[in-house]
Amino acid sequence: MSATTAPISAVVVAAVEVEAGQRLLSPTFERWAEQAANCGHCARPIRLRGQATTFDRATGEVLSTYDSATEPDGVLYARCGNRRASVCPSCSHEYKGDMWHLLAAGAAGGMKGVPESVATHPLVFATLTAPSFGAVHGLRRRSGRPTMCRPRATSARCEHGQPLGCRTVHAEGDRLLGQPLCPQCYDYTGHVVWQWWAPELWRRFTIALRRVLAASLGLTQKEAHTLVRVSFAKVAEFQRRGVVHFHALIRLDGPPTESEEFPAPLVDVTVQRLCELVHVAASRVWFDAPATAPGEPLRRLRFGMQVDARAVTADAIRETGRADDPDAGLHPETVAAYIAKYATKACDDFGLPPRLRDPEAARRMGIAEHVCRLLAEVHHLARTGGVKYLALAKWVSMIGFRGHFSTKSRRYSTTLSRLRSARKRWTVERLRDRLTGPAPVDERGAIPPEPEVKVEDTTLVVSSWSLDGIGWLTAGDAALAATAAAQAREWADERAKRRRELLRG
Known part of the structure; x- marks a missing residue:
């Protein structure tokens, strides 16, 4: 830190402390x-001005x-609701x-309205990656031990x-990770086209999986649809090289009935067989992307060779570390x-602030040159x-x-x-407790679910609101809210940890 920036930083910190103290x-x-607390100690709450009046309808x-x-x-402060950890933790x-x-x-199963019997359905964890667009630096392991990135003769050029x-x-955190060995050899156009x-x-993969499943049963798709359904939940994750790959939980169910929303499949498909079908479907998916320039041939896009599908069972041990450990x-x-942790990320791992669009600005911020060239290529393809x-x-x-970044089929679980x-x-029940006493609970201490029959609301709320701005009014307020939010998350994580220990015990 230079001599000129140190006093400035000290002044800023002192000003924040004064504002926090005043509050x-x-x-x-x-x-x-x-x-x-009502807005969840949001980092950038929405400020609203207005009034609300509640009337008795009758x-x-x-x-x-x-x-x-x-x-x-x-x-009035309201949550911003942003899912990105870099914007609002x-x-x-x-x-x-x-x-x-x-x-x-x-x-x-066994939670949020999904029966425990769902745990017996065939379920796999699948990962579908992008193909190679050029050699990049990466973490390599052999028998669980780190090894050389790309062991080839040093004379090969x-x-x-x-x-x-x-x-x-390479070690974790090395700035070379994900960077191409030769930027001139790297296919930046192909990278952006595949990403687009x-x-x-992914849509074609879900269709192909249903087709290969029906073919493996010797049935037409219409016949298979009456016996087995494919449900999934998918999240996209950015790899270090700046391209997404997909993680998905894929489950087989039976056709829903009036009495059961998540029945077991009516055909015998083992989880090992489902893993094989995921590999087959991924290998058959292709798409001819439109040309990016006149006279250029179509690009046939496919998933990469690194397709993984593994069984998920309740018999496995919870403390297995990373889910990508084979x-x-x-x-x-x-x-x-x-x-779930990847559902809150976007380009955070590259240091890209939300909505940053200028590659030159990214370079000035110290963003890796590979990412800056990708931003420039996106601009170029958008123009030409x-x-x-x-x-x-x-x-x-x-x-x-x-x-x-996160999608699911209609009947995978709750919403x-x-x-x-x-x-x-x-929250409403907790507020009512203060006025009328505790609400009735079931044998587990939980509030029973709402009845299926909807009761007509006897109140009418008339309100008028206008936007005053976004964010806390002072840096001191923001610091207090951030501190309280961090403490609340730490407390929630500790409570979840104790709950898991009780369940294991």
Whole structure:
């Protein structure tokens, strides 16, 4: 740190401490802290101004009124709801928890309305990767031990004079990881084109899997559909080289009935056979991408050779470490936790701030040259690639990936909407406890689910809101909220750890 920046940093820290102290000593601090807790200690909450009045529908009586002007800052704070950990750790942590529940419910059952019998259905954890666009530096292991990156003769050179091998044993965090051995040999256009059409490849994979499943049973697709269904939950992850690959939980179910939403398949398909079918389907998927320049031939896109599919069973040990360890057994909760953490990431691992689009600005920030060249290639194809690639300009900050990072089939498990509704209902029940006493609970201490018959709402809420801005009003407020959020996440993680220990015990 230079002599000029050190005093500036000290002044900034001192200013934040003063602002935080003023908030702590304010007579309205308790209400402000309650507001911060209500919005989950969000890092960049949405500030709203307005009023809300609740009426009795039958009598027209005013039951309650609310005006944001009565709050300490004159505004109502609401969550930003951003799933990216680099933008809002608090909202991202909540989203990751919801994704874990969604994934674990479909893998292990016994939660969130999914029966325990789901755990007996054939279930695999599949990983589909992109093909090679050029040699890159990577972490290599042999028998569990790190080994040389690309052990080749040092005299071997490409046409541009760069070595074809790398005898370095890279460590985690090495800036060379994911960087091409020769940037001139690397197919940047092919990289971006594959990334742009990756969602189409995934769609075709799900179709191909159903087709090969029906063929393996000696049935038509229509006949197989009456006996077995394919359900899945998928998350996209950026590799170090800047291209996505897909992690997916793929499960076989039977056709749903009025009495059972998640029945077992009506045909005998072993989990080992399902793993084989995933490999077959992935090898058959292809897509001819439109040309990026006049007279250029179509590019036939496929998945890479590194396709993995492994069985997931409740008999596996939970503490198996990483779900991408080929020697470890896969437990449903382990896989759910592994997949869920990638649902909150985008280009965070490359140091790219959200919505950064300018490759020159990325270079000035110290972003790896490989990523900067990918950003430049996205811009280039958006300008010159024709109508099919014109929309690439909107996805520069995602290096050309336009798909949803997390998707699932309709009947894999519950939905994020149901999870959020349950959390809102839990909050309402806690508020009612203060006024009318504790709500009835079942033998497990949980609030019973809402009845299927919907009761007509007897109240009417009339409100008017306007946007005041985004973020806390001062850096001191932001620091207090960030500290409280970190403590809340630490407490929640410790509570989850104790719960798992009790379950194992």
